[in-house]
Amino acid sequence: MLFNACKSGADALSFKNVKKLKDSELFGEIDQRKSQFNTMESRLKVRYEDDQRMQNLIVTIRMEKDSLIWMNASVLGISMARAKITPGSVQYYEKLDKTYFDGNFELLSKWLGAPLNFDQLQNLLLGEPLTDLRQVNGLNSRVEKNLYRLDASRFFEDFTAMILLRPDNFKTVAQQISRESDDNYLKANYKSYQTVAGVVLPENLHLLAYENPKKINIDIEYRDVKINQALNLPFKIPSGYKELVFSE
Numbered sequence: 170m171l172f173n174a175c176k177s178g179a180d181a182l183s184f185k186n187v188k189k190l191k192d193s194e195l196f197g198e199i200d201q202r203k204s205q206f207n208t209m210e211s212r213l214k215v216r217y218e219d220d221q222r223m224q225n226l227i228v229t230i231r232m233e234k235d236s237l238i239w240m241n242a243s244v245l246g247i248s249m250a251r252a253k254i255t256p257g258s259v260q261y262y263e264k265l266d267k268t269y270f271d272g273n274f275e276l277l278s279k280w281l282g283a284p285l286n287f288d289q290l291q292n293l294l295l296g297e298p299l300t301d302l303r304q305v306n307g308l309n310s311r312v313e314k315n316l317y318r319l320d321a322s323r324f325f326e327d328f329t330a331m332i333l334l335r336p337d338n339f340k341t342v343a344q345q346i347s348r349e350s351d352d353n354y355l356k357a358n359y360k361s362y363q364t365v366a367g368v369v370l371p372e373n374l375h376l377l378a379y380e381n382p383k384k385i386n387i388d389i390e391y392r393d394v395k396i397n398q399a400l401n402l403p404f405k406i407p408s409g410y411k412e413l414v415f416s417e
Contacts, residue, residue: 184315187336192310195317195339196303202339204295206368206396208233214390215242220383230294231400238291239402253404256287262406269410284328296340296359296371298332300324316342338362338369354379366396 190198213228224244231239238254252261259277262269270276278284289299298319302308307322317334324330324346333342340362347354360373376387 184336187312187315187317189312190310190317192302192308195310195319195334198339199298199302199334202369203297204234204368204370206234206366208397208400209368209370210393210395210398210400211370211391212393214392216386216388218386231402232291232294233400233402235288235291237402238287238294239400239404251404253402254287254290260404260406262410264407267407267410268413269406270413271406293357293376294371294374296362296369296374298334298341299330299344299346305330335362340369340371351381352379353381363391363394365394368396370394 209230209232211230213230215226215228217224217226226242226244226249227246228243229241236255238252240252240254241248242250249265250261250263252259254260254277258272259274260269260271274284274286274290277290285293285299292299302319305321305324308319309321310317310319312318313333315336317336317339319330319332319334321330327350328346328348330344330346332344334340335342341357341359343356343358345354345356354377356377358375358377359371360375361371362369363372364370370391371389372391374389374391376385376389378385378387
């Protein structure tokens with residue numbers, strides 16, 4: 170389960186005498202500590218592994234908060250793929266295969282094993298709970314090993330959830346959403362955080378996604394973070410590329 174998966178990271182934290190908060194107090198702290206910025210850019214060192222391959226990538230991510238996520242993936246300095254994600258669309262193209270996708274979050278959700286929208290993807294990348302906890306039914310909170318633990322029997326749709334929060338900045342140590350009907354799950358472990366221009370952001374993130382029967386491991390290291398600088402966001406699907414169409 171999730172807590173075992175993130176045990177080494179949680180044990181490395183040295184919080185003591187953490188007091189239980191009312192849910193309303195906990196929600197208020199989470200809201201106050203959310204990352205506040207207009208734009209963010211980072212150079213991500215990514216290790217990707219699935220059942221068939223392992224690949225090391227450098228991914229430049231540029232984000233206009235709440236409106237756009239732009240990514241460019243390169244190998245040995247050569248640009249290989251580019252993506253542009255907005256609340257209403259997911260677009261990307263790959264140069265090697267000369268293919269592209271132009272659609273919505275259905276494909277990304279299937280790839281990650283959980284039905285995510287733009288806000289949830291953004292929260293995942295920023296180390297914040299995937300959704301507004303005030304809207305979650307059946308939520309229980311407690312202090313466990315000097316971290317705040319929240320369990321939800323119905324997180325969204327038919328997924329359950331478990332979240333561990335740090336008591337110093339109320340960012341996530343780990344979060345998991347899972348569905349018993351097909352064993353699909355998405356786990357995120359945040360090993361460390363960094364502060365840049367007053368904004369607390371993840372430094373190391375591990376994602377484990379299972380969409381029966383496929384499993385994906387992604388390790389991400391956030392480097393060279395820049396806050397509130399002008400962004401260049403070029404994106405145009407090249408002519409002659411083949412559109413990817415995915416069956417249900």
